[in-house]
Amino acid sequence: MADLKIRVFKSGGTAPATTVTVPVGMLKIASSLIPQQAVKELHAQGIDLAEIIRISKNPDALGTIIEVEDHEKNERVVIALE
Numbered sequence: 001m002a003d004l005k006i007r008v009f010k011s012g013g014t015a016p017a018t019t020v021t022v023p024v025g026m027l028k029i030a031s032s033l034i035p036q037q038a039v040k041e042l043h044a045q046g047i048d049l050a051e052i053i054r055i056s057k058n059p060d061a062l063g064t065i066i067e068v069e070d071h072e073k074n075e076r077v078v079i080a081l082e
Contacts, residue, residue: 001025002062002081004052009076017075024056024081045070047079056081 002024007016022030031049034042042049045068055061064080 002056004056005080005082007078009078011074027053027056052079
């Protein structure tokens with residue numbers, strides 16, 4: 001079973017500054033623990049948790065789901081199923 005990986009890269013770096021790993025089997029439970037402010041911020045960045053949960057149920061869905069570049073914060077966030 002895949003894991004959901006969220007990696008945050010700072011100012012063009014090739015190694016992530018932060019990595020969060022959530023087993024897909026725990027994704028629905030883990031998503032309910034995310035503070036509403038964080039969910040709103042994800043939505044503002046175009047990230048829909050419900051859609052990610054739906055996609056994660058497909059065993060063939062592997063790879064990058066979304067990549068967000070925040071030029072003001074000089075960081076890049078990559079969300080992938082691996």
